[in-house]
Amino acid sequence: MKKTVLLIITLFVLTIMQAQNTLPVYLDDSKPIEQRIEDALSRMTLEEKVALVHAQSKFSSAGVQRLGIPENWMTDGPHGIRAEVFWDEWDQAGWTNDSCMAFPALTCLAATWNPEMAALYGKSIGEEARYRNKNVLLGPGVNIYRTPLNGRNFEYMGEDPYLASRMVVPYIQGVQKNGVAACVKHFALNNQEKDRHTVNVTVDDRTLYEIYLPAFKAAVTEGKAWAIMGSYNRYKGQWACQNEYLLNDILRGEWGFDGAVVSDWGGVNNTEQAIYHGLDMEFGSWTNGLSEGKSNAYDSYYLADPFLDLLRSGKVNPEEVDKKVRNILRLVFRTTMDRNRPFGSFATPEHGLAARQIAEEGIVLLKNTDNLLPIRLETTKKIAVIGENAIKMMTIGGGSSSLKAKYEISPLDGIKNKAGKRADVVYVRGYVGEETAEQDGLKSAQNLTETRSPEALLAEAIDVAKVADVVIFIGGLNKHDGQDCEGADREELGLPYGQDQLISALAKVNKNLVVVILSGNAVAMPWVNEVPAIVETWYLGSEAGNALANVLTGDVNPSGKLPFTFPVQLSDVGAHSLGDYPGKDYEETYHEGLFVGYRWNDKNKIKPLFPFGHGLSYTQFAYGKAAISAKTMPANGQLIVTVPVKNAGNKAGKEIVQLYIGDEKSSLVRPVKELKSFRKIDLAPGEEKNVEFTVSVDDLKFFDDTKHEWRAEPGKFTVYVGASSADMRSTVDFELK
C-alpha cells in the first residue's frame, strides 16, 4: 500500500514539474511553425491581431508585448542597410553605430551574370541586416527594364526575365540564411517612376506572364522569399498593394506564396480592398489616408481602427484578420523567433571584399579599340582624370536606397591609390553636375561648389588633356532627382550637364581617351566613334574606386556584360515608339508587349548602340561549333548542347557564354530568340572548355493566354550560342515532335 501511495505522489509531482517546464507551443522551436502559428493566434485578442497588420512607426510594426512576440523591423534597401530614422520620419536620426557597407547597385550585380556573386551579395547584406536587428530587408527589386528613362532602373536587374530570375534567387537565399526575410519588390508592373502612385498599367497576359512576372515567380517558387512588396501603380484599375489579381489569384493562387505581403510606403488607399485583396501589412500610409504626414496617427491607418471597427461590428469576419496574422506570424517564426539563426556582422572587411568582387565582376568594357586599356602603369607617366563623377559621392541619394556608408572610395581616389608613385595623376572637374549630395538629413562632406563658368572648366580640361599620356573621363549620371533616382524619370536619353561636348573636345586633343560612364541606365553616346575606349561602371558602393582602378589598370580583367540594351535613341525602344510611355491621364498600355529590349531590336532589325549581353575582355575568346545531343527532342524532354570556348589571348579571363532559343514557327507571335541559359566560365590563356547546356521542353514554352497555360508547340527550334544577344557564334537546330 505504502509503495503505491509513494508511486502516485511521485508521478503527480513529476507531472507538475513536467507541466511547469513545458513551453507554450508558440514559443517552442521544436514544434512545427504552423502549429506555433495556430497556438499564438489562439492566444491573441482582436486588438493585438489588428495591431500586427499595420505600421507603428516609419519602419516597424507591432509585436504582441503580452505574449513576447517581437515587433517587425523593416529596413531599406537593396544595396545596403539604411541609417536609423526618427520614429515617424524619413530623416536619419544621427545614430553613430549604423554606417553600413554600401554594396554595388543591382544593375551591377546583374551585369556580373554570376549567380555566385548574387549568393555572396545576399549573404553579405543579410548579415548586415541581421546585425542591425532588422528582420525584413526591403529588397531586392526585380522590375523589368522597359524604358531607359526609369529613375529606378539602377535598383533592378535589367531587361531580361531569365537573367533577373537566375540572379534574384541566390540573393534571396543568401539573405534568408541569416534569418532575415527578403521582401522582393515592387510587385508588379512598376516600370517607371513618372506617375508611379497612380498610373494604371494595361498589359496583355502573355506579356505579363512572359516578361514582367517571371523574376517574381522565381523569387517566390525557387527563392522561397518570405515577403513581397506591392507596388504603387495600378493594374486592372486596382492598386497593386491591394490587388486581387496580382495578390490573391497569381501570388497566392498560382504560386502558393506563404509569406507576408507588405505594402509599399503609402501604397494602401482603401480599407475594404486592403482587407479582401491579399495585403498583410500596411506601411507608410499618410495616416488616415485623407491628410498627409500627420505623425503618430498610426491608429488611423486603413488597416488600423477602421479595420478594427469593421471586425467589432461583425461587418467583417474575424477570419480576414486571422489570415493576415498567420502570414505575419510565419514571417516572425522564420526570423526573430528562430533561436537558431546566426548573429550577422556589420561593415566588415569581408563585406568590403564582397562589395569589391561584385563590383569588379560587374564592370562592363564596352569598347577598347587599339587595346588602349588596360592602362600600363609601367609606361604611363601622366594620367589626367576629368569629370565630376570621379569625385562625387554616390552612396547618398537615389531615394530609398540611399545609404550612410562607412566609407566610399571615389574613382579618383581609387586611381590615385593604384598609381601610387608610378604615374602622376592630375584631376580637373570638367563639368558641374550637382554641387551637393544630400538626402534624409544626410549630407556628404564634399564641398562641390563651383564658381567658374562651363567654358572655363572646359578650357582647363583641354589644357590638362593635351599634355597627358592617358585621359580618363569619368561622367555619366548621378543620384539626384531626375537622374538615377526614385520618384521621377529622366527626361532624355543623353548625358546631362554638357558632357557630350566635353567628351568630343577631349577626343580632339588626345586620342588616348577612356570614357567611363558611371550610371544605372543606358545613355546616348553621340561621340561613340570618336572615343577608343568606353567603360560602363555602375554605382559600385563603398569599394567603387578600388574596383574601377583594378579594372582600368588590368589587375582585374573585366568580365561584366550588359543586363540591358543601350539604344542609339529613344525611338529605338518599344516603350517609346509603340508602348505609349509614360501614359496619358494616368492610363498606360504596354503596346510593345513582349518586345522589350533585345526582343524589340531583333523583331525590328534595329542595331543597338551596345546590345544586351555585350561586354569585352582584355583577352579574346574563340567559340567552336556548337553540337547538340539529338536532332529531335527526346521523350525525356532534355537535350544537351555543347560548345567549345577557348581563351585565345594571353590573359586569364572570364567569359559569359549565352544560349538563346528561337521558335521557328509558332501559332502565336514570339520573339526571334530569348535567353534561356548562360554560363560564366574561367579560362587561363590558351585554355579551352567544353561548355555544356541542358535544353528542356520548358525552355521552349510560351504562355498561351487563351488557355492560361504554358505550352510548347511542335516544330523546329534554333539554338543560338553567343557572346551577346547580337553576337551569335554558333547555331544548331532541332525538332520538337
Ligand code: GLC
Ligand atoms: C519607397 C520605395 C520602396 C521603399 C519604401 C520604404 O517609396 O518605393 O522601394 O522600400 O518606400 O522606403
